[in-house]
Amino acid sequence: xxxIIPMTVTAxxxxxxxxxxxxxxxxxxxRGRTDAGAVVTFxxxxxxxxxxxxxxxxxxxxxxxxxxxxxxxxxxEATERWPLLGVTVIHRFGRIVPGEDIVLVVxxxxxxxxAFAAAEFLMDYLKTRAPFWKQVEKAGGTTWVDxxxxxxxxxxxxxxxxxxxxx
Amino acid sequence: xxxIIPMTVTAxxxxxxxxxxxxxxxxxxxRGRTDAGAVVTFxxxxxxxxxxxxxxxxxxxxxxxxxxxxxxxxxxEATERWPLLGVTVIHRFGRIVPGEDIVLVVxxxxxxxxAFAAAEFLMDYLKTRAPFWKQVEKAGGTTWVDxxxxxxxxxxxxxxxxxxxxx
Amino acid sequence: MIIKLRYFAWVRERVGKPEEDxxxxxxxxxxxxxxxxxxxxxEEYAHAFANPKVIRAAIDRTHVxxxxxxxxxxxxxxxxxxxxx
Amino acid sequence: MIIKLRYFAWVRERVGKPEEDxxxxxxxxxxxxxxxxxxxxxEEYAHAFANPKVIRAAIDRTHVxxxxxxxxxxxxxxxxxxxxx
Numbered sequence: 001x002x003x004i005i006p007m008t009v010t011a012x013x014x015x016x017x018x019x020x021x022x023x024x025x026x027x028x029x030x031r032g033r034t035d036a037g038a039v040v041t042f043x044x045x046x047x048x049x050x051x052x053x054x055x056x057x058x059x060x061x062x063x064x065x066x067x068x069x070x071x072x073x074x075x076x077e078a079t080e081r082w083p084l085l086g087v088t089v090i091h092r093f094g095r096i097v098p099g100e101d102i103v104l105v106v107x108x109x110x111x112x113x114x115a116f117a118a119a120e121f122l123m124d125y126l127k128t129r130a131p132f133w134k135q136v137e138k139a140g141g142t143t144w145v146d147x148x149x150x151x152x153x154x155x156x157x158x159x160x161x162x163x164x165x166x167x
Numbered sequence: 168x169x170x171i172i173p174m175t176v177t178a179x180x181x182x183x184x185x186x187x188x189x190x191x192x193x194x195x196x197x198r199g200r201t202d203a204g205a206v207v208t209f210x211x212x213x214x215x216x217x218x219x220x221x222x223x224x225x226x227x228x229x230x231x232x233x234x235x236x237x238x239x240x241x242x243x244e245a246t247e248r249w250p251l252l253g254v255t256v257i258h259r260f261g262r263i264v265p266g267e268d269i270v271l272v273v274x275x276x277x278x279x280x281x282a283f284a285a286a287e288f289l290m291d292y293l294k295t296r297a298p299f300w301k302q303v304e305k306a307g308g309t310t311w312v313d314x315x316x317x318x319x320x321x322x323x324x325x326x327x328x329x330x331x332x333x334x
Numbered sequence: 335m336i337i338k339l340r341y342f343a344w345v346r347e348r349v350g351k352p353e354e355d356x357x358x359x360x361x362x363x364x365x366x367x368x369x370x371x372x373x374x375x376x377e378e379y380a381h382a383f384a385n386p387k388v389i390r391a392a393i394d395r396t397h398v399x400x401x402x403x404x405x406x407x408x409x410x411x412x413x414x415x416x417x418x419x
Numbered sequence: 420m421i422i423k424l425r426y427f428a429w430v431r432e433r434v435g436k437p438e439e440d441x442x443x444x445x446x447x448x449x450x451x452x453x454x455x456x457x458x459x460x461x462e463e464y465a466h467a468f469a470n471p472k473v474i475r476a477a478i479d480r481t482h483v484x485x486x487x488x489x490x491x492x493x494x495x496x497x498x499x500x501x502x503x504x
Contacts, residue, residue: 023190034215034265041208048201066395098201103419112290120283132418133343144344147415233480270504299503300428311429314500
């Protein structure tokens with residue numbers, strides 16, 4: 001999905017099975033503009049161990065349709081909260097082996113604070129609100145990754161007071 | 168300068184006139200390891216206007232010797248504060264035109280919070296403590312960029328209580 | 335009223351199917367009540383919905399709380415806490 | 420005692436040179452006192468050090484406060500607030 005918010009913000013959300021090219025995505029957001037002063041990229045990578053045990057692979061299941069809408073909603077919220085010039089979110093699904101990239105967030109702004117804050121906000125929300133579920137393949141079989149209380153706490157930081165937690 | 172802190176953290180600090188390749192630097196930090204779960208890159212770019220006026224170029228002056236030592240000290244501090252697996256800081260000097268990159272910070276960790284916090288910490292310190300000075304070329308001549316109070320405030324966040332502000 | 339149910343991750347595995355159409359029975363007005371009714375539909379459902387507190391729900395692709403009315407829902411999904419990113 | 424002074428950015432431009440060796444005169448014990456003495460050395464120095472509060476200093480490549488003793492410094496640098504990054 002690719003949409004342009006009037007005037008200035010280029011926002012892209014993509015869910016895909018294929019790997020992505022973080023550098024190319026970042027370059028696309030800054031190309032041809034001279035108002036960008038700060039680019040933050042976050043890349044989430046599949047680690048070789050989960051809870052101390054080696055893993056062979058992760059499989060990411062998602063809720064097609066909802067996952068995209070949910071991420072787009074948070075991207076739109078980020079562009080309202082911070083003066084962003086561009087945002088790209090790419091989330092992979094399917095089987096991913098250790099060392100491979102899982103998720104990419106790129107934020108571009110005139111100033112670094114906005115770019116950093118928006119990238120952290122989006123990652124915290126992706127971890128706790130985007131409908132993705134990780135299953136790990138270990139020697140003993142496959143198990144679902146448990147949600148982490150620390151991720152919930154991180155996402156809570158951004159909650160507007162009085163907002164319904166389920167919204 | 169390139170040094171390896173025993174065991175796990177790869178730390179690189181470079182000052183150079185030449186452009187850098189952010190993606191290649193990030194790839195170098197994660198290559199061959201499967202404990203990296205999060206990579207944050209921050210790229211600072213020369214904007215085409217300063218205080219609302221178009222600029223032709225920036226010239227970055229630095230204090231050779233001190234700049235490198237000062238950045239290395241902050242990189243070492245970041246590796247003590249957060250469980251990092253890798254850090255790269257590259258700061259350019261000399262003449263830089265709008266759209267060109269100025270500075271790169273890459274942080275790698277098992278978890279995203281450490282990678283984000285360390286990258287922000289390093290950028291806040293680079294803005295306020297690393298001995299670099301920006302001069303801008305405008306239609307009316309060249310002027311030195313003023314330090315921003317907001318940058319000082321951002322750096323203050325990280326100060327340990329009781330630490331001498333000049334240290 | 336016929337609605338589509340969708341299951342993800344271990345809820346899907348326990349129920350044994352990714353989706354199904356059901357007729358909402360009389361007296362089932364909220365998402366929480368729907369989970370109670372589902373748990374009564376057999377062993378696999380009982381297992382999937384044994385602890386409804388850990389199950390999240392979405393109506394028509396929007397997160398909702400358990401006390402949300404089913405209303406005119408077209409699609410209701412049940413899944414564990416999300417672990418994306 | 421001979422020490423090397425280094426100037427950067429507009430301090431360098433106003434003084435008119437990037438560095439020089441000086442003999443620290445008697446009675447000049449701190450960085451702040453050194454700035455006062457420098458300001459007395461001529462018009463260009465008076466201009467550079469007119470407002471010592473905005474000038475930062477480093478002794479042997481480490482940031483110091485104005486009240487820091489010069490001690491055995493080999494190199495003292497003066498410059499405006501940093502604007503890197």
